[in-house]
Amino acid sequence: MNIHSILNIFYGDSMIAEADIDVKSDKYNQILDAAIKVFAQNGFHNSTVSQIAKEAGVADGTIYLYFKNKDDILKEFFKYKTKLIFEGFRGEVEKAGNAVDKLRNLIHRHLGEFQNDINMAITFQSESRQCRRNGIQIDDITKMYLDIVGEIVEQGQMEGTIRKNMYASLVKRFILGAVDEVIHTWVHAGGRYDLLTMADPLVDLYLRGIGSARFVAEKNDTE
Amino acid sequence: MNIHSILNIFYGDSMIAEADIDVKSDKYNQILDAAIKVFAQNGFHNSTVSQIAKEAGVADGTIYLYFKNKDDILKEFFKYKTKLIFEGFRGEVEKAGNAVDKLRNLIHRHLGEFQNDINMAITFQSESRQCRRNGIQIDDITKMYLDIVGEIVEQGQMEGTIRKNMYASLVKRFILGAVDEVIHTWVHAGGRYDLLTMADPLVDLYLRGIGSARFVAEKNDTE
Amino acid sequence: MNIHSILNIFYGDSMIAEADIDVKSDKYNQILDAAIKVFAQNGFHNSTVSQIAKEAGVADGTIYLYFKNKDDILKEFFKYKTKLIFEGFRGEVEKAGNAVDKLRNLIHRHLGEFQNDINMAITFQSESRQCRRNGIQIDDITKMYLDIVGEIVEQGQMEGTIRKNMYASLVKRFILGAVDEVIHTWVHAGGRYDLLTMADPLVDLYLRGIGSARFVAEKNDTE
Amino acid sequence: MNIHSILNIFYGDSMIAEADIDVKSDKYNQILDAAIKVFAQNGFHNSTVSQIAKEAGVADGTIYLYFKNKDDILKEFFKYKTKLIFEGFRGEVEKAGNAVDKLRNLIHRHLGEFQNDINMAITFQSESRQCRRNGIQIDDITKMYLDIVGEIVEQGQMEGTIRKNMYASLVKRFILGAVDEVIHTWVHAGGRYDLLTMADPLVDLYLRGIGSARFVAEKNDTE
DNA sequence: CATGAATGAGCGTTCATTCAT
DNA sequence: GATGAATGAACGCTCATTCAT
Structure with a gap:
């Protein structure tokens, strides 16, 4: 039983749901931070998705579970x-x-x-x-x-x-x-x-x- | 017949060459202007050498007679x-x-x-x-x-x-x-x-x- | 409560298992039917395993409990x-x-x-x-x-x-x-x-x- | 002076132009034939553009000088x-x-x-x-x-x-x-x-x- | 059994650059 | 000098498959 379950007992789902609206997943931030770092070093156009993936410690394909495409990473930034x-x-x-x-x-x-x-x-x-x-x-x-x-x-x-x-x-x-x-x-x-x-x-x-x-x-x- | 042609008759190419040391050739400026226009429309990275060549009215390969590479065009700008x-x-x-x-x-x-x-x-x-x-x-x-x-x-x-x-x-x-x-x-x-x-x-x-x-x-x- | 459940009460799973030797499980057919539907809409090569899973109402991974791979679905068909x-x-x-x-x-x-x-x-x-x-x-x-x-x-x-x-x-x-x-x-x-x-x-x-x-x-x- | 130039003298450009309407270039046919051969061996979806290029004896990129994309090859066929x-x-x-x-x-x-x-x-x-x-x-x-x-x-x-x-x-x-x-x-x-x-x-x-x-x-x- | 997040090999496509003409 | 057809390295993206939960 984790903290979420306990909170659910007291507050119900609605409260958690509200809190989650703007909180992005760990991987999302992990990738976004990595991307910003890579972009900072090479510029957006000279950065590759592979570089970002490597910096984030994930596979190339994982990027696309959290972002529509390379452009979308910058947009989300x-x-x-x-x-x-x-x-x-x-x-x-x-x-x-x-x-x-x-x-x-x-x-x-x-x-x-x-x-x-x-x-x-x-x-x-x-x-x-x-x-x-x-x-x-x-x-x-x-x-x-x-x-x-x-x-x-x-x-x-x-x-x-x-x-x-x-x-x-x-x-x-x-x-x-x-x-x-x-x-x-x-x-x-x-x-x-x-x-x-x-x-x-x-x-x-x-x-x-x-x-x-x-x-x-x-x-x-x-x- | 422009002034250059006339001058050529009297002085030959060598004189022109000397005068050209700091003055860039017509085609150089032609390409550079075209490039700036294309860059302005699409941004440097989304512009292609072909687009620049077409805008300048020259062949793709001609670009490389006046500029080392695509980056060099921006540098020269x-x-x-x-x-x-x-x-x-x-x-x-x-x-x-x-x-x-x-x-x-x-x-x-x-x-x-x-x-x-x-x-x-x-x-x-x-x-x-x-x-x-x-x-x-x-x-x-x-x-x-x-x-x-x-x-x-x-x-x-x-x-x-x-x-x-x-x-x-x-x-x-x-x-x-x-x-x-x-x-x-x-x-x-x-x-x-x-x-x-x-x-x-x-x-x-x-x-x-x-x-x-x-x-x-x-x-x-x-x- | 369907006929299978009723039979289970009287005979237990073992009997069903015997009967199933040639009769494929519900999920097998469920997935196969979904696949045929998706294939019919998109063609085999333009269909994804995810589409089939969604159509069948199961997880992607579940497909692989019943079929060796994507090709195998067509083979089984x-x-x-x-x-x-x-x-x-x-x-x-x-x-x-x-x-x-x-x-x-x-x-x-x-x-x-x-x-x-x-x-x-x-x-x-x-x-x-x-x-x-x-x-x-x-x-x-x-x-x-x-x-x-x-x-x-x-x-x-x-x-x-x-x-x-x-x-x-x-x-x-x-x-x-x-x-x-x-x-x-x-x-x-x-x-x-x-x-x-x-x-x-x-x-x-x-x-x-x-x-x-x-x-x-x-x-x-x-x- | 090739045969075309000679013909031009006698018939003018119009005749050549007409004849050329439906005649595709050598490379076009070379690539198309190679593609059909590769498709015949592997099926369209299991053939790669690289295979076609290799079979045709050209570079991958050359394909795209004659065809819009892989699908277009089949369409043209x-x-x-x-x-x-x-x-x-x-x-x-x-x-x-x-x-x-x-x-x-x-x-x-x-x-x-x-x-x-x-x-x-x-x-x-x-x-x-x-x-x-x-x-x-x-x-x-x-x-x-x-x-x-x-x-x-x-x-x-x-x-x-x-x-x-x-x-x-x-x-x-x-x-x-x-x-x-x-x-x-x-x-x-x-x-x-x-x-x-x-x-x-x-x-x-x-x-x-x-x-x-x-x-x-x-x-x-x-x- | 069931899940679905994560993987990474593989492919289509682009385009800067070259070079024979 | 000028051309533009040809090149091929490189990259974004997909998706079949796996596996920890």
Whole structure:
């Protein structure tokens, strides 16, 4: 009698069923992790299913019990794995009260998560721009991220900490692009330094820009 | 009868050969342009040499008279074509006197060049992150770009228009990342709006950030 | 509760076991019927063991408790199922006294049995010509059939209703081929008409041929 | 200067073009012949593309320059090769005047062609019943054959040599089925006897049936 | 007996590259 | 230089078969 059976006695099947909705099997994650590692090393197109199978410690055919085809592995990476991470961002944001703290939390978490799993970071960086094949999944993730940022900016504008009269969409891209580039550079350097130290200076750049006080003051006069 | 034929009559092939040292032959460019177009449509890995040959109006084998192999076409794209464009950036920068104008010119030109050749833009966006295979070429380009930005920032700091005490490398990535993301979004939208209108607002964001005057002022006090 | 269960109560398994020597178990037939159905739909080579298992309502592995391998299912079909049917032909033939009635009975039963089980008919038609793999089984069946026909013809010749001086083997093929083609056409039409109505006209063709009375008479003069 | 160039001078391109419409390239026939041979030995499904390539003396990839895929080879066999043969039947039929001679010519030619190319015969016999995949091609051939037979029967009925009041479609199947079975038996025996000797006795069976004169006469009285 | 997850050999197909013309 | 037919290595994927439970 295992833990599941015991739980069944107390809670019945329905509870277990609910819990299982999003929990993938061990092999699924085993293969997915192996794939991300292999993709990180060789790029998606230069990776073979056999390499993934070997890395995962399963037979080639086993891959196809858990994924429709090679493309599907990448799709699932974006649909399931990175989506999971990006959804965690929202939770982190909600921990903070004001917009500036929310932005700071978001960037901290963003850099932290990517630093935690460099294979994920590499694969995300390398393959997310190949949007032709991956379909709508990446857009979803990007949109979710941009939405979080958008809400933060709006809140900040109401709080008076973020200035108004900016192209909303441009601001969001501006923030995403900068953090993305910072991660890209870190990945490119082999992850050999602490990515998290970039968080505060980056947020500082978002808020104050690179212009000097004098320069900014002048500009602000005309606003 | 074109100018080359005429010149041949007077000078013979040898002279032309000398002149060709850095100027690539017609067919070289013909094939490279075709390749970029095909890459833009299908991505590098989903493009075949035959497709490129057909698009260029040459036989498959002809490709191999001008390029070592398929990978080499992409390498040459980064080494020759985009490098050419990025070198143009430097000229544009030099036209301006102060750092702020230089930055503005750079961003204008950057967006302008990519808007001018959407196939180049798509291919650059899609394939430049696949650095594993392309070797050192892209790094060169990125480095050159970052160097230009670095020089501008330094000059601005001396001129007093750009604030000091920032991580130099972070600032450069910050600028590159934001413009890159803006281009990416434009490409993703199918190039259906005027990319150049993004230039001034973008430069504004670089210089002033998104923080309100009040917020920036407070921060500046502590600087 | 079926008859087997009742018998079990009185006699126990041992008696059943004896009786089962030639009677195949329920699951054996269950799987075989499912296989024939799947083969009829997809053809042998385009059918998978999994499809058969699903159709039979058993696990994939269970198939291998009753059959050596996939090929063996087809072999057993020819060895057991169709053989059973073809042996029934002999009984039908023996019900009649003279050769002509025997032939008529045979053709009636032949068409009737195939009409009764269109999956069997389709599979028999489609796969029986692939003799390379199925080995000797089909030959056995064909031989048995030809033997029956041969005996009828001999009897008819003795009775004076079937003419002599014909190639015995050719006559047998002639009869088999025609009925086979009639079934094939019916199968090809999706079994949408009553196959049995073809029996009498077919027997008529066997006996009288297609030549007119005048033509036949002339020929008979020279015999 | 080859024969084609010379002909061009006299006849121009149009004539060559016309002649080329149905003439397939050497390699096409080389591969098709090899495929039929391999199919004849192993059956379509148990043959590999590599086997065909080796038999044809070309590389695996070369197959795909002339055929869309493995299935297409079989399709082309039915569309091009056997169609060619079956169209030859019509020519043979037209050489004769009366229906009986036409039928005799048809059967002679039919047996002759199959005897000439046993690989074709085997493949045709084995694969033509697998109509699911091959699509409409085989039906076309069968229909063409049945049409020829149908015309002959009609003509014979008008000439008074073939009796009336028979199911037209049944008669046609009856003839096709019998000759097909005769070929099948010959193929099955490894083609070790002269198939052509079966032609006359077979036609005799078509016309007079197997009933004795007495039997036939009795029947004819009631007609 | 029954299961079905796991296996891995084997095949169809693609396509970068070569080379005889 | 230019061609494009031919090549064959390599890969994604299937599915008959096994075996631990």
